[in-house]
Amino acid sequence: MNDPRIIIALDFPDAKQALDLTAKLDPASCRVKVGKELFTAAGPQLVEKLMDNGFEVFLDLKFHDIPSTVAGACKAAAGLGVWMMNIHALGGRKMLTAAREAVPVGNTRLIAVTLLTSMGSEDMNEIGLKGDPQDVVQRLALLARDCGLDGVVASALEAPMLRKMMGESFCLVTPGIRPADVSQGDQKRVTSPCQAIENGADYLVIGRPVTQAEDPVGMLRRLNEEIGELKDGQGLSA
Structure with missing residues (x-):
């Protein structure tokens, strides 16, 4: 599998737990995400250790600051050799453009977070974001594309709209992925892996359904098989 669709969220409090899990996983079957904690x-x-072990890393730090600070942080992250990094689209045009200039199009993908999948309409109203989640996601995704970013992080529920608007080359990364028989946790806008792929997602961020499974390797294999069956049945590209 040359381009694994699944990104395992290593949401652990320390390196040992992350390395213990990844020691069981095949880098050919997934990528990994390192977040703030x-x-x-x-x-x-x-x-660097994860990359030495063969994993491609999505550095999920959602940089959101003044343009010069974000540009410097992005340059440093790209210098690590990560596969993908993200910034927050709510930082605005100047910040997005500065980040793009700091990370020229190439090996490291630069994407923007649109709206956190933990946020619903009530949360948005409380902080002054008008419109429903899809409206906000659409505006922020258009801004990110206009600033030259490679894609966005968005709920798979918004993926069909984004895929239609943005075309096939725009990268869609979807968190909030839960197998049908797994609890939603603190996510509000969630979908199953197969539904996310059908909706147009390129990559699926999956954390607790794999990391807290009794058999993480078996769960990852099951999810990859489900996605593979979907691709075989519908002619989806890898």
């Missing part, structure tokens, strides 16, 4: 605890050294 783990990166704060373990730092760039863990990212």
